[in-house]
Amino acid sequence: MIFNRKKAAQAVWFTGCILLFVAPVVIMFIKSVSFGWSWPEWRPDQFSLRAWEVMFRDPALSRSLYVTVAVGVSVVLINFLIAVPSAYALSRFSFKGKGVVEALLMMPILIPVLAIAMGMHLTMIRLGLTDRITGVILIHLLPTLPYAVRVLKAGFDRLSFDWEEQSAVLGAGRWTTFWTVVVPLIIPSLRSTAVLVFVISLSQYVLTAIIGGGKVLTLPMIYYPYFNSADEAVVAGFSVLFALLPIAFLIVWEAVIKGYLFVIRKP
Amino acid sequence: MLMKLENVSKVFADLTVFQHLNIEVNRGDIISLVGPSGCGKSTLLRSIAGLSRVSSGKIYIDGKDMTSIKAEQRPVVLMFQQPLLFPHLTILENVTYGLKYGKNKKAKKERIERGMNLLEKVELEKLSGRYPNQLSGGQQQRVALARALIVNPSLVLLDEPFSSLDPELRTSIRTWVRDFLKREGVTAVFVTHDREEAMIMGDRIAVMKDGKFQQIGAPEEVYQHPDNEEVAEMFSEGLYVEGRFISAGKLSLRPVSRLLASDSQKAEGIIQSKFFKYGLTFYHVHIPELNQSVVIQSNSKFNDKEAVHVCYKRPSVEACDTGKKSNWRTQSQKNEQKISR
Numbered sequence: 040m041i042f043n044r045k046k047a048a049q050a051v052w053f054t055g056c057i058l059l060f061v062a063p064v065v066i067m068f069i070k071s072v073s074f075g076w077s078w079p080e081w082r083p084d085q086f087s088l089r090a091w092e093v094m095f096r097d098p099a100l101s102r103s104l105y106v107t108v109a110v111g112v113s114v115v116l117i118n119f120l121i122a123v124p125s126a127y128a129l130s131r132f133s134f135k136g137k138g139v140v141e142a143l144l145m146m147p148i149l150i151p152v153l154a155i156a157m158g159m160h161l162t163m164i165r166l167g168l169t170d171r172i173t174g175v176i177l178i179h180l181l182p183t184l185p186y187a188v189r190v191l192k193a194g195f196d197r198l199s200f201d202w203e204e205q206s207a208v209l210g211a212g213r214w215t216t217f218w219t220v221v222v223p224l225i226i227p228s229l230r231s232t233a234v235l236v237f238v239i240s241l242s243q244y245v246l247t248a249i250i251g252g253g254k255v256l257t258l259p260m261i262y263y264p265y266f267n268s269a270d271e272a273v274v275a276g277f278s279v280l281f282a283l284l285p286i287a288f289l290i291v292w293e294a295v296i297k298g299y300l301f302v303i304r305k306p
Numbered sequence: 307m308l309m310k311l312e313n314v315s316k317v318f319a320d321l322t323v324f325q326h327l328n329i330e331v332n333r334g335d336i337i338s339l340v341g342p343s344g345c346g347k348s349t350l351l352r353s354i355a356g357l358s359r360v361s362s363g364k365i366y367i368d369g370k371d372m373t374s375i376k377a378e379q380r381p382v383v384l385m386f387q388q389p390l391l392f393p394h395l396t397i398l399e400n401v402t403y404g405l406k407y408g409k410n411k412k413a414k415k416e417r418i419e420r421g422m423n424l425l426e427k428v429e430l431e432k433l434s435g436r437y438p439n440q441l442s443g444g445q446q447q448r449v450a451l452a453r454a455l456i457v458n459p460s461l462v463l464l465d466e467p468f469s470s471l472d473p474e475l476r477t478s479i480r481t482w483v484r485d486f487l488k489r490e491g492v493t494a495v496f497v498t499h500d501r502e503e504a505m506i507m508g509d510r511i512a513v514m515k516d517g518k519f520q521q522i523g524a525p526e527e528v529y530q531h532p533d534n535e536e537v538a539e540m541f542s543e544g545l546y547v548e549g550r551f552i553s554a555g556k557l558s559l560r561p562v563s564r565l566l567a568s569d570s571q572k573a574e575g576i577i578q579s580k581f582f583k584y585g586l587t588f589y590h591v592h593i594p595e596l597n598q599s600v601v602i603q604s605n606s607k608f609n610d611k612e613a614v615h616v617c618y619k620r621p622s623v624e625a626c627d628t629g630k631k632s633n634w635r636t637q638s639q640k641n642e643q644k645i646s647r
Contacts, residue, residue: 201388201390202390202392204357204377204384204386205384205390206403206407207356207357207376207377207378208355208357208377208378208380208382208383208384209378209383209403209404209407209408209453209457210378210404210407210408210410210457211378211404211407211408215407216407219403219407220392223392223394224392224393224394300394304394304395304396304399305399305406
């Protein structure tokens with residue numbers, strides 16, 4: 040009896056998960072390749088790739104895909120460049136005012152980002168960074184860097200200092216130790232950071248609009264106008280494309296990591 | 307002489323970890339550094355390895371002053387309590403780490419050759435392609451030992467390397483490690499808080515307490531002739547009477563009713579408990595007038611809480627029970643005391 044109840048609970052849980060997480064994506068994909076699918080039909084009248092053709096025929100789309108990926112990848116790399124050393128320092132060393140520094144680093148996500156962006160906009164106009172991809176990349180650091188530092192610091196906190204000392208007594212210098220021991224051991228944190236930062240950057244609309252001035256067109260910038268159209272298949276296709284980008288990013292990321300480990304390993 | 311500490315101290319503003327330590331270690335010797343936890347022995351080891359700075363004094367290794375040399379530049383490898391094998395590397399990759407990234411880099415061919423050679427010596431060559439989490443705790447420590455020795459360090463420091471292993475494995479692996487280090491002619495400092503382990507591993511014992519070396523000497527010497535009460539309490543078994551140490555092997559138990567005329571040197575004790583080991587009977591005896599407890603082997607039968615006389619001899623006086631105390635019994639008692647702890 041108890042066994043059956045447990046099984047039933049598992050079945051409910053499983054069905055619930057599929058309904059909530061898998062079904063919407065599948066439906067969205069089907070929608071994007073279907074032609075006319077309206078209530079109360081249980082299946083589309085016919086399938087067609089029309090929506091995808093419409094999307095890819097738009098020259099703005101392929102251009103914006105390129106810009107989006109370029110911005111996203113740059114933001115991830117700059118985040119690593121800044122967040123890894125800061126997180127390492129915050130985790131490994133104690134110094135006066137450490138609490139203040141940590142609080143300051145969290146500020147950008149405690150204060151409404153729009154309030155900061157408005158002020159930043161003026162500065163960036165003076166610096167000539169507006170309407171340019173550089174400016175957009177820089178402003179995307181605002182909502183990403185605090186998370187990156189946070190996640191990586193937690194990663195370093197969990198990593199015992201013993202590993203670095205072990206490497207040192209075997210004769211490896213600090214820099215070598217960092218690349219051959221520390222980095223491989225915090226790959227899980229690096230992965231979370233990369234994906235989180237990429238997705239946040241991918242989702243920016245307002246910041247890109249303000250600093251990019253409508254001249255830097257990322258995917259969200261052209262996604263919204265499409266959303267207003269009545270063509271449900273195209274909107275669905277767009278959404279699928281949006282969801283695929285982080286997945287593609289993750290696959291490339293994993294390949295890079297595998298390659299990196301392959302190089303530093305070797306007996 | 308391979309290593310020399312000269313007046314080495316580690317002092318913080320409000321805390322003295324150790325002070326004015328002096329010791330010389332000969333090439334090929336294994337020194338057991340024994341002491342209660344918190345006596346500064348691990349910090350001393352870290353200082354010799356270069357992971358921690360000393361406040362004053364000099365550390366010489368191979369005749370060179372190493373006091374201000376970085377850990378990665380010292381010809382010293384420290385083995386930690388945990389094996390700390392890098393989880394992203396295979397066993398062979400772990401073992402060759404020091405040759406690939408250390409200060410004396412070697413070509414790939416030589417790295418693999420020496421790595422496999424050492425893995426054979428630690429009898430793990432068949433597992434060279436495995437990952438650390440696929441190995442048992444004892445195997446991991448053997449890999450860690452191979453990884454430490456591949457860089458041909460002048461000195462190997464072992465910081466309680468067996469403390470994470472279960473007791474049975476511990477007993478077998480420490481003998482194995484001692485023989486291995488001896489065979490390879492490695493100079494080593496071995497830290498432990500376990501008396502028996504210290505005696506098994508070390509050619510010499512350095513007893514440390516309160517940040518000082520209380521006594522340095524051969525195991526038997528320290529055991530039989532402790533320099534002071536601290537050493538006696540920590541490392542030996544016996545009684546401290548009128549400023550003089552009497553080894554447990556020279557003590558015997560006598561029923562109160564059957565005191566002999568020759569039993570002039572005695573103290574009154576109470577049997578606390580008894581246990582059997584190595585086919586013999588041992589008694590925990592408390593001696594109120596000395597406020598000390600001791601384990602004594604006896605062939606007579608006593609009951610718990612029974613009052614007894616503990617007899618001992620002074621150098622000039624005839625022993626009260628000489629015949630019964632042979633050497634092997636002292637040895638077995640040593641072992642017993644260790645295990646019962």
